Amino acid sequence: MAAPRSCVLWRSCGRGWWRATGHCRLPGCRRSWPWATLGTRSLSQEKRAAETHFGFETVSEGEKGGKVYQVFENVAKKYDLMNDIMSLGIHRAWKDLLIRKMHPLPGTQLLDMAGGTGDIAFRFLSYVQAEHQRRQRRQLRTQQNLSWEEIAKKYQSEEDSLGGSLVTVCDINREMLKVGKQKALDQGHTAGLAWVLGDAEELPFDDDSFDVYTIAFGIRNVTHIDQALQEAHRVLKPGGRFLCLEFGQVNDPLISRLYDLYSFQVIPVIGEVVAGDWKSYQYLVESIRKFPNQEEFKDMIEDAGFQRVTYENLTTGIVAIHSGFKL
Numbered sequence: 599m600a601a602p603r604s605c606v607l608w609r610s611c612g613r614g615w616w617r618a619t620g621h622c623r624l625p626g627c628r629r630s631w632p633w634a635t636l637g638t639r640s641l642s643q644e645k646r647a648a649e650t651h652f653g654f655e656t657v658s659e660g661e662k663g664g665k666v667y668q669v670f671e672n673v674a675k676k677y678d679l680m681n682d683i684m685s686l687g688i689h690r691a692w693k694d695l696l697i698r699k700m701h702p703l704p705g706t707q708l709l710d711m712a713g714g715t716g717d718i719a720f721r722f723l724s725y726v727q728a729e730h731q732r733r734q735r736r737q738l739r740t741q742q743n744l745s746w747e748e749i750a751k752k753y754q755s756e757e758d759s760l761g762g763s764l765v766t767v768c769d770i771n772r773e774m775l776k777v778g779k780q781k782a783l784d785q786g787h788t789a790g791l792a793w794v795l796g797d798a799e800e801l802p803f804d805d806d807s808f809d810v811y812t813i814a815f816g817i818r819n820v821t822h823i824d825q826a827l828q829e830a831h832r833v834l835k836p837g838g839r840f841l842c843l844e845f846g847q848v849n850d851p852l853i854s855r856l857y858d859l860y861s862f863q864v865i866p867v868i869g870e871v872v873a874g875d876w877k878s879y880q881y882l883v884e885s886i887r888k889f890p891n892q893e894e895f896k897d898m899i900e901d902a903g904f905q906r907v908t909y910e911n912l913t914t915g916i917v918a919i920h921s922g923f924k925l
């Protein structure tokens with residue numbers, strides 16, 4: 599049997615192709631991973647290997663996705679308000695910096711993974727629109743003989759104003775996407791935007807499809823980060839760029855103490871008061887502590903095949919932007 603399209607994630611078990619941690623995908627067969635045929639590893643070792651964490655709680659890998667889904671389903675409606683309150687608006691500056699680092703040109707095809715309520719996508723559209731208009735103005739200055747009708751036509755359609763750019767917002771959570779779509783209408787973003795329900799670990803896109811892949815505050819929630827990174831690599835075009843905005847580990851001991859105090863003593867309280875949801879915000883701060891530090895995450899990105907991997911700490915390392923290229 600031929601390997602599925604994303605065969606980098608699959609292992610042959612002799613009968614067909616099996617996903618490393620999942621089930622057989624042969625037609626009509628739904629057996630789970632054949633522990634007995636794995637050889638040197640015992641059943642209990644394999645069971646332990648299939649455990650992961652949900653914040654500070656140890657859960658099975660199968661459970662984690664459902665719990666994460668529940669968190670974002672619960673917070674979706676208050677998500678944007680919570681971010682402004684918790685971060686005193688600072689998350690906006692972090693997201694602006696991500697776009698500035700990307701510096702997308704008109705025509706860029708962006709996949710914003712775990713894009714949720716669209717913050718990265720809307721910033722991308724505004725940026726390429728401004729960039730395109732700047733270029734058009736420059737071009738018009740050199741074409742002095744155009745009529746006013748011709749000039750007006752150049753500014754007419756919003757689609758044209760993006761120079762062919764497209765951002766695909768992909769997220770596993772219907773409620774987050776629903777809020778995002780409404781926000782897009784409210785903010786007047788109608789063109790150059792597509793919404794796709796999908797899992798970062800198994801993307802519904804062909805190989806070599808995008809110029810840039812972004813994931814902001816999303817990868818921390820994914821069960822198999824290595825698989826998500828391999829999928830990012832697969833869907834990027836050669837030369838494409840991976841950019842990740844995510845919480846990091848703070849090195850300064852004093853800031854770290856204050857940060858811990860704020861995270862554990864204040865954030866869940868704000869979660870309870872504003873969103874009526876203590877637990878989801880406790881998960882947020884715990885998941886930040888469980889996420890690999892900046893150097894470890896850099897190694898993981900390299901392991902997925904990215905090159906020229908670098909990172910930049912923002913706000914003393916509370917968050918970091920990692921960048922890598924598919925070369």
Ligand SMILES: COc1cc(O)cc(C/C=C(\C)CC/C=C(\C)CC/C=C(\C)CC/C=C(\C)CC/C=C(\C)CC/C=C(\C)CC/C=C(\C)CC/C=C(\C)CC/C=C(\C)CCC=C(C)C)c1O
Nearest residue numbers: 677680681684685686689815856857859860861878882914
């Ligand atoms: C369920 O999952 C999620 C839900 C979500 O809504 C969002 C996410 C993903 C996250 C984002 C999209 C980003 C936006 C969200 C955040 C930034 C929240 C997470 C914030 C932190 C983990 C803490 C860092 C916070 C900041 C950098 C904002 C700045 C805050 C302050 C300067 C402190 C504000 C002070 C008060 C409110 C006064 C009351 C405080 C106390 C009584 C506690 C003691 C606190 C201090 C003495 C000061 C605190 C000092 C710090 C936090 C150090 C900050 C250091 C610097 C600014 C250098 C998601 O996954």
Ligand SMILES: C[S@@+](CC[C@H](N)C(=O)[O-])C[C@H]1O[C@@H](n2cnc3c(N)ncnc32)[C@H](O)[C@@H]1O
Nearest residue numbers: 712713714769770771774797798814815816819
């Ligand atoms: C903290 S939000 C970030 C949203 C947005 N990127 C932002 O910066 O505001 C995390 C998002 O990751 C999504 N998510 C979690 N696990 C995912 C997965 N396996 N595949 C795709 N999206 C996932 C959640 O549904 C949620 O919308």
